[in-house]
Amino acid sequence: MKIKYIELFWGENNELIYGVELKNNKALNKYIDKIKILHHKHVLGEEYFELCFNRLYRGKVIKNKFYLLRNELILYIFFLKNFNNILRHLTKKEVNIEHDFLFKDQGKIVLSSIGEEFVKLSNEVYGGKRIFFILDKDEFSQYIDLLEKIYYKKNNLDMGYYINNTRYILSKEEKNKLYLDALYAFADEALDKKDKSGFYSICNEIKKLELSNL
Structure with a gap:
């Protein structure tokens, strides 16, 4: 997985934004297919997190976005970690595990196991298209780790x-x-x-x- 850290910059609504961009190894389009995790912090102290999923689908760029408050992000992280724990103990007879995470009034993310080594991360916003990314076990663990770093505000810039x-x-x-x-x-x-x-x-x-x- 290719990881690119997004340094702090000013957003349009008087807010500071930083985060990380991920490109998985099985991405069909290395320029467009990507996942972003962004942290927005307003001048008045308000904050929220943004999950972005960009994918080229039938010649069109689909951009699915979900917005979470801090308490919602940690629930999403727990959801991912729980699925990851189940994935580690899968047997050949249990290869069709599927879990959903609903975003209120926004859409959902669906995790599915593909064999014993891969995870299909699908996402769909209400009224939009469903797109997906195929992550191997290590990439999925990296995704969770990066979400936790954003949540706990760990600085990845080694000065x-x-x-x-x-x-x-x-x-x-x-x-x-x-x-x-x-x-x-x-x-x-x-x-x-x-x-x-x-x-x-x-x-x-x-x-x-x-x-x-x-």
């Missing part, structure tokens, strides 16, 4: 290498990027604390730095 490796000399562009990443992290922390003045002060610094890089 320690640059700080601890004294032989590595940062270029101006790398320094600016490192500083910008840190500012976004501080802005995210200010949102957690609902510190409006601190948040806007950091935002002004971010804008100055971004303008200087143009």
Whole structure:
């Protein structure tokens, strides 16, 4: 599975967004077929999570999206982990396991076992098309792990290498990027604390730095 981390950026509704993009090994179209997990955090402290499933279907790009609050995301994670535990103990006689997860007023995700090694992750929004992804056991476990990291806000950007490796000399562009990443992290922390003045002060610094890089 190919994993791409999506760094913090500004959304259209005055919110910070970050997340991860996944492309499974059996994707038919490596450019379009993808899964995204996004965390949205508004300036007032409100937050929600977005699950995106993009797939090329009969010449058209289908984009199914589901929106969850924090307490709903953890239920979805438990649902996936429960299915994963069942999958580990499957025998050859039990190869047609299927579980559903319903999103209120949105649609559903259906997990199906394919033999003993693969999971079919289907999703359908109400009034839309059903699309699916085929994940092997390791990819399915990775998907769950990444959801948990987003839920628990674990930072996947390893800045320690640059700080601890004294032989590595940062270029101006790398320094600016490192500083910008840190500012976004501080802005995210200010949102957690609902510190409006601190948040806007950091935002002004971010804008100055971004303008200087143009």
